Amino acid sequence: MKKKIKLQDLDCANCAQKMEDAIKKIDGVNDASVSFMTQKMTIDADDERFEAIMDEVVKVCKKVEPDCVILR
């Protein structure tokens, strides 16, 4: 399932890159893309575990940029 998620307070382009790399490494994620310019994140992951994967994504992003809020 592919989902587009809005981000808030994504201020650092480097962090966007790091987030994207980290999310791609999460088990069950097929593809991910974080756009610093549009402040949006697109995640393509397994349907059944999508919610659980999203929890992982939030954790990973908090590590990279704690200020950034993911609007689920």
Add this chain to the structure above:
Amino acid sequence: MSPKQKKTLYRIITAGVIYGILLIWSHMDSYAELIEGRWLEPLVFLVPFLLAGYDIVLKAIKNICHGQIFDENFLMLVAGIGAYGIQEYSEAVAVIIFYQVGELFQSYAVGKSRKSIADMMDICPEYANLETEDGSTEETDPDDVEIGSIIVIKPGEKVPLDCVVLSGESFIDTSALTGESVPRRATVGSEVFSGSVNGNGLLRCRTTKAYEDSTVSKILELVENASSRKSQHENFIHKFAKYYTPIVTIGAVLLAITPSIITGNWAEWIRRACTFLVISCPCALVISVPMGFFGGIGAASSIGVLVKGSNYLEAVAGVKTVCFDKTGTLTKGEFKVNGIYPDGISEQELMNLAVMAEKNSTHPVARAICDAANGIVSGTDKSNTASSQDGSSALLSDYTEIPGQGISVKVDGEEILAGNDKLMLAKGIAFTPVEQTGTIVYVTKAGKYQGAIVISDSIKEESIDALVSLKSTGVNKCVLLTGDKKNQAEAVVNELSKDIKKKHPGFIGKLIDEIKSELYPQDKVACVEQYIGELNGVGKVAFAGDGINDSPVLSRADIGIAMGSLGSDAAIEAADVVIMDDNPAKISAVMRIASKTLRIVKQNIVFALSVKFLVLILGALGFASMWAAVFADVGVAVLAILNSMRALKVDQAK
């Protein structure tokens, strides 16, 4: 500026003022007596330091706790502490303040750039006037309007959903979608697209699509998603950034330790190492390169060209060969009567005769004749009577279609023939061949030649300009690929090339370099592959077509360009670049935008990298203070961002 940004600005100003005061004071005697060299000094400077930089300190600590050690915040913190360690207090504060100024400006510039694009893309309609059962209208969220509902569009309003006009007449401004400033006429039965703006007439329409499938939603989604298709330059920067920071940081550590052990001059080498740390952030590149492409895509969409990815924008700049589909791309795709050559009778009489023969045929040629003769005639009017202009009606009988030749019918007992030269020869009727190219219908009555009607497609007026400007934008070869017959293809090329000296006196060479005709779709793919082989990596091959049956070629070409796609979902799906109106001249316009974007991006990369390396070397050799380092880092970022914002502007070409 956002509230957060304003708060940061005040902090910086306050810290700056305190710092300024301290600097001035430090040159006075009272300072030398009370502060200098004592424990009070670091404390005094700590005030502006923390005021300007407390969030950096906090973030650095937080990030270390989360395992993210090597980030900007940590590096700046270390540089600051380093400076403090060697008792360069004022330098530490200056560094922090400069850095914060840079960051603030960076985030301001990014915000502005995002807003510019958002404004450009502000084609989203906010409401729809939904007609209720009692005939009144209610303002509704376009999302909630179901397909088949009736909406009312008042003068000046944005069209909220894709719909068909039921009543009313108006002119529609499609510039937000197509970049075209000439308004389109909308009457009963016209399709009107969401995102366009209504002119002075009131329109009552039935919606044909839900909001999420409407043209405006599709365009917005496309442009947003385009920035996630990364270009080669962006990928390079991404890889570069991953290695750059760790390498520079390790370099800094080595620079701090190794020479210090040898010379014992720790203070000096730590100082130089701090310079390294300050330059270690690749932010200038990581922000400015994607921003440049984002701007380029935004600029393209403002002229009605949707580029589906940064990688495609990059490729468009390198197009050397363009292949064109004929019908619908270079020509209008409408068959019309383009020549009437009566023999001994009037034009109207000739047309009347032709109509009598053609009115019961569904062939496009027949339709063209009927349309021309009688205004708009319903093609399904299958009757045995025909009324000529003078109002009298005649009885038609013995209608026969002769395959490959034409039509024969009897009117009041007299035989009327309408067909090609083969029909004339078969019936043994002498006729005057017509020179004009196109489909020629010769008409006879009772065995006597009455005249000829020429039906053809006409070229788009913009095609000539389009081809000329392509050649001047760096395209070496323009090719016509068509499934049509050879002479039709050649006729179109002749039509395009005639009078070229008059219209474009400076133009040298051919408009169309190669013509390949009578092609099946798979042959077109083969041709495109041949051109790709010819170029051998130096330049790209683009194919421009109307998308409906050109999917394989659109996919195979380096750049697939779909034309006239307002309303065509299939084209939007298959192509890499979508031109919302029918205008082939947009191809060179988007090439110019792509070249400009690439130029800006390359300028930024070269500029940022060279300044960084220069300061790294100078810093290692002791010729650059931390001030200079911060300036280089922050100043470069700011300049790169400003440069990238230029990509949004579309240069008005002549």
